[in-house]
Amino acid sequence: MEMFKYMEMYDYEQLVLCQDKQSGLKAIIAIHDTTLGPALGGTRMWTYETEEAAIEDALRLAKGMTYKNAVAGLNLGGGKTVIIGDPRKDKNEEMFRAFGRYIQGLNGRYITAEDVGTTVADMDLIHEETDFVTGISPAFGSSGNPSPVTAYGVYRGMKAAAKEAFGTDSLEGKIVAVQGVGNVAYTLCKYLHEEGAQLIVTDINKDAVKRAVEDFGAKAVEIDEIYSVDCDIYAPCALGASINDQTIPQLKAKVIAGAANNQLREPRHGDVIHELGIVYAPDYVINAGGVINVADELYGYNYDRAIKKVELIYDNIEKVIDIAKRDRIPTYKAADRLAEERIERMRNSRSQFLQNGHHILSRR
Ligand SMILES: NC(=O)c1ccc[n+]([C@@H]2O[C@H](COP(=O)([O-])OP(=O)(O)OC[C@H]3O[C@@H](n4cnc5c(N)ncnc54)[C@H](O)[C@@H]3O)[C@@H](O)[C@H]2O)c1
Numbered sequence: 001m002e003m004f005k006y007m008e009m010y011d012y013e014q015l016v017l018c019q020d021k022q023s024g025l026k027a028i029i030a031i032h033d034t035t036l037g038p039a040l041g042g043t044r045m046w047t048y049e050t051e052e053a054a055i056e057d058a059l060r061l062a063k064g065m066t067y068k069n070a071v072a073g074l075n076l077g078g079g080k081t082v083i084i085g086d087p088r089k090d091k092n093e094e095m096f097r098a099f100g101r102y103i104q105g106l107n108g109r110y111i112t113a114e115d116v117g118t119t120v121a122d123m124d125l126i127h128e129e130t131d132f133v134t135g136i137s138p139a140f141g142s143s144g145n146p147s148p149v150t151a152y153g154v155y156r157g158m159k160a161a162a163k164e165a166f167g168t169d170s171l172e173g174k175i176v177a178v179q180g181v182g183n184v185a186y187t188l189c190k191y192l193h194e195e196g197a198q199l200i201v202t203d204i205n206k207d208a209v210k211r212a213v214e215d216f217g218a219k220a221v222e223i224d225e226i227y228s229v230d231c232d233i234y235a236p237c238a239l240g241a242s243i244n245d246q247t248i249p250q251l252k253a254k255v256i257a258g259a260a261n262n263q264l265r266e267p268r269h270g271d272v273i274h275e276l277g278i279v280y281a282p283d284y285v286i287n288a289g290g291v292i293n294v295a296d297e298l299y300g301y302n303y304d305r306a307i308k309k310v311e312l313i314y315d316n317i318e319k320v321i322d323i324a325k326r327d328r329i330p331t332y333k334a335a336d337r338l339a340e341e342r343i344e345r346m347r348n349s350r351s352q353f354l355q356n357g358h359h360i361l362s363r364r
């Protein structure tokens with residue numbers, strides 16, 4: 001990858017590589033856009049085949065956070081971190097503290113939180129070194145694990161998408177195929193089960209599957225079977241790119257609504273599912289519950305206030321569908337339009353003001 005060329009093409013602001021030999025930390029902090037405010041986005045810990053793949057993931061995820069925060073109405077920009085390593089065996093205390101010092105060095109340009117492979121305990125270690133971290137323990141007056149709130153937002157967004165496809169937002173009797181039943185999807189399955197939906201699940205982690213089968217009567221299928229099962233709704237809740245040339249022809253669902261980031265392998269896959277008449281709830285609109293929840297910490301965390309904002313994911317999905325219908329475009333493009341218009345409005349209005357309170361004369 002030609003780094004600067006890529007960054008220029010999608011307007012990235014900054015890419016930071018962090019290395020700490022003693023702890024084994026190898027982290028990539030990507031800051032996409034800070035027009036709306038400091039970049040807020042989680043830290044993913046994952047094994048990658050190549051360093052390039054890790055950098056690309058960080059960059060793509062960071063851009064997604066810019067759009068997610070913009071559509072959610074947050075005064076925050078987009079960023080993300082990827083830590084290269086196996087979260088089951090490569091973590092240690094020094095690693096997260098070293099990472100916390102790197103975040104502190106950015107002086108508030110980037111604020112972190114959980115993502116795949118990181119936990120509240122990891123955020124607490126980061127918090128030993130910096131205040132620019134959210135999703136820390138409730139004992140600090142913080143919001144804790146964002147996943148259950150993300151799940152609630154996905155559930156609300158799924159109902160809005162179902163209303164468009166089936167004429168009712170009731171999920172009773174609907175068959176939902178869930179790919180990946182980890183932190184977010186477990187709670188999502190709970191909401192769906194309580195409403196009377198039938199669940200089909202898969203996961204590379206057999207314990208996660210067993211839990212969903214035992215707790216919610218879900219039917220388990222093999223990893224590759226999840227795309228072709230008879231269902232009404234496909235909920236991608238594992239990693240990205242599950243909507244692609246191989247999987248789309250297998251899908252029987254009328255709705256795609258799930259928690260995963262970067263669900264479309266390439267933008268053109270959003271066009272293909274649109275042509276097929278599938279109602280797609282854009283990933284960064286439907287999965288914004290977690291960031292809305294952790295962002296509330298910046299105002300002094302209040303659960304009720306945060307949940308009220310998360311409820312609005314239903315309205316945001318409706319809004320995206322309305323724009324898509326009005327402008328005859330796929331929903332992923334409608335969501336991009338919503339985000340870009342807000343960022344552009346702010347960029348233009350900001351140009352009338354002095355940045356960061358520093359008057360140009362202060363340089364004398
Ligand atoms: N946690 C949040 O608050 C949050 C917020 C927004 C978006 N997301 C996104 O939602 C997704 C899930 O997040 P999470 O926090 O639940 O993560 P998680 O790691 O707890 O769950 C992901 C699950 O997917 C499984 N998995 C991985 N690859 C798979 C595959 N190929 N097939 C089937 N299962 C597979 C994993 O074993 C795991 O159980 C991620 O894409 C994440 O970026 C999470």
Ligand SMILES: CC(C)C[C@H](N)C(=O)O
Nearest residue numbers: 042113114115146290291
């Ligand atoms: C800030 C976090 C809660 C971010 C979350 N992992 C997301 O992708 O939205």
